Amino acid sequence: MKRYISIFALSLICGLAVADEGxxxxxxxxxxxxxxxxxxxxxxxxDIYSINQASLKDAVVLFGRGCTGExxxxxxxxxxxxxxxxxxxxxxxxxxxxxLRDGFWAMTREEELPNPGLTVSFLDRMEDVTDxxxxxxxxxxxxxxxxxxxxxxxxxxxxxxxxxxxxxxxSVESMYYGNKYYMFVYRVYSDVRLVGxxxxxxxxxGGDTDNWMWPRHTGDFSIFRIYADKDNNxxxxxxxxxxxxxxxxxxxxxxxxxxxxxxxVYGFPGTTRExxxxxxxxxxSELSNPHxxxxxxxxxxxxRRYMDADQAVRIQYSAKNATVANAWKKWxxxxxxxxxxxxxxxxxxYEARFNEWAAGTEYEGVLPAMDSLYGLLEPYLFALDYxxxxxxxxxxxxxxxxxxxxxxxxxxxxxxAEVAAFFKDYCLPIDKESFIAVMxxxxxxxxxxxxxxxxxxxxxxxxxxxxxxxxxxxxSAFTDREFVxxxxxxDMDALYDDPAAEFGREMKSWVDNELYxxxxxxxxxxxxxxxxxxxxxMEFEPxxxxxxxANLTLRVAYGHIKGYAPSxxxxxxxxxxxxxxxxxxxxxxxxxxxxQRFRDVVATGDYGRWxxxxxxxxxxxxxxxxxxxxSGSPVIDGKGRLIGVNFDRVWEGTMSDIEFDPDFCRNxxxxxxxxxxxxxxxxxxxxxxxxxxxxxx
Numbered sequence: 001m002k003r004y005i006s007i008f009a010l011s012l013i014c015g016l017a018v019a020d021e022g023x024x025x026x027x028x029x030x031x032x033x034x035x036x037x038x039x040x041x042x043x044x045x046x047d048i049y050s051i052n053q054a055s056l057k058d059a060v061v062l063f064g065r066g067c068t069g070e071x072x073x074x075x076x077x078x079x080x081x082x083x084x085x086x087x088x089x090x091x092x093x094x095x096x097x098x099x100l101r102d103g104f105w106a107m108t109r110e111e112e113l114p115n116p117g118l119t120v121s122f123l124d125r126m127e128d129v130t131d132x133x134x135x136x137x138x139x140x141x142x143x144x145x146x147x148x149x150x151x152x153x154x155x156x157x158x159x160x161x162x163x164x165x166x167x168x169x170x171s172v173e174s175m176y177y178g179n180k181y182y183m184f185v186y187r188v189y190s191d192v193r194l195v196g197x198x199x200x201x202x203x204x205x206g207g208d209t210d211n212w213m214w215p216r217h218t219g220d221f222s223i224f225r226i227y228a229d230k231d232n233n234x235x236x237x238x239x240x241x242x243x244x245x246x247x248x249x250x251x252x253x254x255x256x257x258x259x260x261x262x263x264x265v266y267g268f269p270g271t272t273r274e275x276x277x278x279x280x281x282x283x284x285s286e287l288s289n290p291h292x293x294x295x296x297x298x299x300x301x302x303x304r305r306y307m308d309a310d311q312a313v314r315i316q317y318s319a320k321n322a323t324v325a326n327a328w329k330k331w332x333x334x335x336x337x338x339x340x341x342x343x344x345x346x347x348x349x350y351e352a353r354f355n356e357w358a359a360g361t362e363y364e365g366v367l368p369a370m371d372s373l374y375g376l377l378e379p380y381l382f383a384l385d386y387x388x389x390x391x392x393x394x395x396x397x398x399x400x401x402x403x404x405x406x407x408x409x410x411x412x413x414x415x416x417a418e419v420a421a422f423f424k425d426y427c428l429p430i431d432k433e434s435f436i437a438v439m440x441x442x443x444x445x446x447x448x449x450x451x452x453x454x455x456x457x458x459x460x461x462x463x464x465x466x467x468x469x470x471x472x473x474x475x476s477a478f479t480d481r482e483f484v485x486x487x488x489x490x491d492m493d494a495l496y497d498d499p500a501a502e503f504g505r506e507m508k509s510w511v512d513n514e515l516y517x518x519x520x521x522x523x524x525x526x527x528x529x530x531x532x533x534x535x536x537x538m539e540f541e542p543x544x545x546x547x548x549x550a551n552l553t554l555r556v557a558y559g560h561i562k563g564y565a566p567s568x569x570x571x572x573x574x575x576x577x578x579x580x581x582x583x584x585x586x587x588x589x590x591x592x593x594x595x596q597r598f599r600d601v602v603a604t605g606d607y608g609r610w611x612x613x614x615x616x617x618x619x620x621x622x623x624x625x626x627x628x629x630x631s632g633s634p635v636i637d638g639k640g641r642l643i644g645v646n647f648d649r650v651w652e653g654t655m656s657d658i659e660f661d662p663d664f665c666r667n668x669x670x671x672x673x674x675x676x677x678x679x680x681x682x683x684x685x686x687x688x689x690x691x692x693x694x695x696x697x
Contacts, residue, residue: 040262167234267633
């Protein structure tokens with residue numbers, strides 16, 4: 001084990017990354033700081049991450065369960081993406097108060113809106129705990145025994161780290177496929193209030209048409225405020241709470257940016273698989289993504305048809321539709337990028353070289369064994385993909401499962417809240433049409449031997465999926481709002497055999513009993529071999545820098561502002577402006593219908609201090625290596641100041657979760673000057689700007 005750890009240390013310290021590739025652990029950033037400074041960063045490693053003094057990490061939060069946010073004032077003001085705050089904005093919206101359509105700006109602290117269930121998490125510290133996690137492990141142990149050691153030791157570390165309470169949360173995360181372990185200790189705040197959001201016609205400008213594309217003109221931001229008790233500690237929502245005072249907040253650089261400027265993204269990227277072998281990439285690009293895209297296309301088409309016809313349905317399904325569409329479009333770009341780069345063939349060639357090098361070493365046979373296991377695993381993965389994209393997406397079925405689960409716990413207050421939330425945003429015709437579409441595909445595409453018996457027997461009874469849907473949606477009690485509202489937990493036993501409940505139960509039983517056991521067994525065997533393969537790669541390429549795959553832990557990515565050429569004869573400049581918004585403006589198209597207030601301001605040309613050369617900067621692109629979870633991340637200049645908010649990647653570069661291509665991979669950032677322009681000139685909320693520290697040089 002000591003030899004393996006030394007190999008990892010050598011790879012991290014001495015290696016060189018390709019171009020601006022990499023998602024680096026903040027606690028190890030001292031090993032990259034020389035390269036960062038050579039590229040334009042003017043601060044120190046201690047300024048980025050420190051446990052002894054306030055550092056930039058203290059101005060960055062995990063927002064909710066999958067985004068990033070940053071502090072922008074000494075009074076707890078927090079900036080993130082509009083799409084990260086979308087669920088909260090939507091929950092506060094109604095036909096009478098449509099904050100999605102009209103935007104929302106709290107003009108006083110009393111008008112700021114609480115958001116039950118929303119949290120933000122500050123990283124207190126991270127540390128390498130590999131030795132402590134593996135204490136007691138010996139080479140002769142089975143993998144199950146090793147897992148037991150890891151879980152027991154991790155639980156003790158977490159218990160010790162959070163013993164003082166006070167909002168602390170900790171996790172021990174595996175890195176490099178279990179070759180290293182890090183503990184992350186967070187302080188979690190749960191009183192987070194909505195302060196401001198532009199209309200969706202700004203915050204989602206371009207909608208799904210522009211999603212993942214460049215040039216981009218989306219004002220993708222929303223503003224919240226963190227509240228704490230009088231001692232600045234985490235506390236549940238209370239009118240007695242006061243704005244949180246951060247250890248550090250970002251000063252804002254409003255002087256402008258240029259191509260070639262240094263950029264630094266600090267955030268919580270979600271998932272990458274940079275070291276996955278060729279079999280895994282082939283499954284993603286040739287089998288999984290094409291089928292998932294087709295299934296989501298059906299659902300999106302149905303949702304949009306109803307949303308276009310009814311404003312109330314548009315509000316109900318805006319967040320749902322955006323969630324479905326986001327991955328749908330990303331998968332398309334990812335698949336195209338993998339094919340364009342020839343990633344499968346490139347990895348196969350690399351694996352052939354690795355196999356040749358591994359002959360006679362402890363790594364001999366690792367890749368052939370993985371290849372064999374992937375062949376066995378693939379049909380199980382395919383069936384699981386279809387389960388999660390088809391039967392598991394039927395809204396009334398998921399609702400039935402949640403209601404019955406809550407009823408078993410006897411929590412009527414939670415049950416009532418679940419019922420109210422579901423029916424607020426439910427449209428039965430959408431759900432029924434979606435059921436018919438995805439279940440027909442489910443029936444047509446699952447191979448023999450990997451089909452639930454319940455599916456075949458039920459279709460045999462009804463003769464078609466359409467007839468099955470007619471019966472289920474006509475006779476399920478869970479479609480009856482008033483009936484379900486009137487029920488208490490003691491009444492739920494009678495609904496056990498409800499057709500929606502039966503559907504969910506039978507499908508889950510199929511997954512739990514016929515798919516998961518074998519899929520988990522094979523996956524564990526593959527992951528065990530990945531541990532060896534990861535170590536082997538580091539010995540095979542001792543001069544390469546190996547950063548750990550993203551896993552929603554805090555990372556540093558740095559690069560510079562740069563355009564790109566997506567195809568022959570085309571070069572995209574790295575900036576977009578308000579002129580592009582006006583070129584796209586079309587009142588007849590929902591995604592491009594900007595507010596009249598916006599048109600009026602542009603007509604006057606009154607851009608205030610946010611204008612530049614008779615226009616207003618909107619977005620820019622850079623070479624930072626980002627992923628899902630980096631949404632809302634601060635984009636920082638060489639002086640450590642906020643210049644933008646990360647919100648997307650270009651479509652041609654979405655394969656960066658698997659292979660980073662410096663020619664195509666660009667992260668899309670909202671220029672901070674556009675944020676300030678919208679707050680000031682469109683929202684009329686200049687009192688928020690007065691809280692910020694703005695520098696123009």
